[in-house]
Amino acid sequence: MRLVLFCLSLLLVACAQQPPRDDGLYRALGEEPGIVRIVEGMLLDSARDPRIARHFLNIDIERLRAKLIEQLCFESGGPCVYTGDSMEESHKGLRLTPSDFNALVEHLQDAMNAEGVPTPAQNRLLARLAPMRGQVIDR
Amino acid sequence: MRFVYLLGLFFCSELLAGEGRLLATGGATSLEGAAGGGIMPWAVLAGYGERGEWGADVFATRVETGDYRLDVAGVAAAYGNRIELSYARQRFDLGTLARDLNLPDNSLSMDTLGLKVRLAGDLIYDRLPQISLGLQHKRQRDFLVPSLVGAQRREDTEGYLAASRLILGGAFGYNLLLNANLRYSRANELGLLGFGGDRRDRHSWLKEGSVAVLLDRHWAVGIEYREKPDNLSFAGESDWADLFVGYFPNKNLALVLAYARLGEIATLDNQDGVYLSVQGSF
Numbered sequence: 001m002r003l004v005l006f007c008l009s010l011l012l013v014a015c016a017q018q019p020p021r022d023d024g025l026y027r028a029l030g031e032e033p034g035i036v037r038i039v040e041g042m043l044l045d046s047a048r049d050p051r052i053a054r055h056f057l058n059i060d061i062e063r064l065r066a067k068l069i070e071q072l073c074f075e076s077g078g079p080c081v082y083t084g085d086s087m088e089e090s091h092k093g094l095r096l097t098p099s100d101f102n103a104l105v106e107h108l109q110d111a112m113n114a115e116g117v118p119t120p121a122q123n124r125l126l127a128r129l130a131p132m133r134g135q136v137i138d139r
Numbered sequence: 140m141r142f143v144y145l146l147g148l149f150f151c152s153e154l155l156a157g158e159g160r161l162l163a164t165g166g167a168t169s170l171e172g173a174a175g176g177g178i179m180p181w182a183v184l185a186g187y188g189e190r191g192e193w194g195a196d197v198f199a200t201r202v203e204t205g206d207y208r209l210d211v212a213g214v215a216a217a218y219g220n221r222i223e224l225s226y227a228r229q230r231f232d233l234g235t236l237a238r239d240l241n242l243p244d245n246s247l248s249m250d251t252l253g254l255k256v257r258l259a260g261d262l263i264y265d266r267l268p269q270i271s272l273g274l275q276h277k278r279q280r281d282f283l284v285p286s287l288v289g290a291q292r293r294e295d296t297e298g299y300l301a302a303s304r305l306i307l308g309g310a311f312g313y314n315l316l317l318n319a320n321l322r323y324s325r326a327n328e329l330g331l332l333g334f335g336g337d338r339r340d341r342h343s344w345l346k347e348g349s350v351a352v353l354l355d356r357h358w359a360v361g362i363e364y365r366e367k368p369d370n371l372s373f374a375g376e377s378d379w380a381d382l383f384v385g386y387f388p389n390k391n392l393a394l395v396l397a398y399a400r401l402g403e404i405a406t407l408d409n410q411d412g413v414y415l416s417v418q419g420s421f
């Protein structure tokens with residue numbers, strides 16, 4: 001059982017490195033307009049959340065918004081290229097904790113709920129972002 | 140006095156409690172007081188605390204099989220998503236059996252102290268699944284009936300190794316939760332009938348497993364299976380299984396409703412019943 005578990009998780013990690021083959025997730029997120037609203041909703045909620053608001057005070061929020069839209073578009077199989085910095089680079093000095101990471105996940109989920117994105121599509125996006133956690137926290 | 144401690148625990152946890160983990164990842168509380176499913180612990184720790192944060196649970200559970208009733212209540216606290224301490228009191232109402240056999244006690248009570256430590260991995264993010272090691276020390280408070288049916292000891296310690304993994308989108312797009320435990324125990328019916336028996340007085344390696352699907356952030360459905368030892372000659376002891384629905388409206392409340400198949404317990408067969416559990420988290 002544990003071996004099966006282990007193999008499954010290895011497989012999951014391996015799959016997550018390649019860009020998706022189809023744009024089904026991109027369409028489920030509502031394409032460009034949907035992704036824009038999801039990113040904006042997530043950022044607004046994050047800036048209001050006392051747990052993590054401090055991280056969003058003195059930054060170029062316009063740039064963050066634009067790069068996040070690119071990234072979610074790319075990760076969901078949409079017609080975009082991500083032109084931002086690496087995840088390690090962009091979170092350097094923020095010292096994000098595991099709790100910070102989950103707080104952002106919750107705001108992303110709320111934003112996707114607000115857009116009516118079905119649960120399986122939400123999980124597909126989360127599964128693509130989850131492997132980046134190691135590059136984002138504790139920097 | 141005990142109440143003052145409980146109150147203290149409650150307020151401390153209110154002050155320091157974290158909500159750093161995602162909804163439902165604290166699980167519910169198992170019959171033995173450890174965070175988990177219903178009839179088995181999982182590798183997850185009580186409450187929602189992540190690194191540097193506290194988490195705590197209080198819970199009450201009732202299992203009603205028609206012939207028997209089991210009531211459990213307890214508390215658990217965890218720090219840093221690393222270490223969990225739990226205490227639970229089990230009260231087993233012998234109902235039919237006590238009446239039919241004119242037993243000297245009509246209920247059996249037990250205390251369980253639990254310790255669980257996360258050794259490695261993470262439920263969701265790490266390469267490794269979350270792996271925890273647990274210890275449970277149990278003490279039967281009404282040992283007369285268990286001793287009359289062949290139980291060898293009143294208290295005992297058992298250990299388990301648990302692995303849990305949440306696979307994002309793993310069940311046709313829905314999140315899949317897998318749990319597997321290996322337990323080393325000689326408890327008869329959790330310890331409600333004492334520890335060790337006339338037939339076998341050594342610990343056994345016992346497997347436990349469960350699979351759950353999270354329909355969204357608030358609802359989980361799943362199954363559990365738990366092997367049990369068979370140490371007493373007066374009656375068989377069956378493996379346990381259940382089918383459950385868990386509801387997690389927020390990080391302070393969880394409700395679990397299950398249909399449990401408990402098989403033969405102390406000579407009475409076909410003990411199927413309803414399991415209901417309420418948990419508050421802080």
Ligand code: HEM
Binds near residue numbers: 052056100104132
């Ligand atoms: C997998 C999860 C995450 C992804 C995919 C992600 C993505 C990004 C992207 C694309 C950028 C912009 C990079 C650039 O400017 O070139 C960025 C910057 C930033 N992220 Fe994240 N991020 C994640 C997690 C987090 C978390 C958990 C927080 C805080 C709670 C956070 C806070 C920030 C902040 C404050 C910046 C701006 C830094 C600056 O401009 O100095 N991120 N992130």
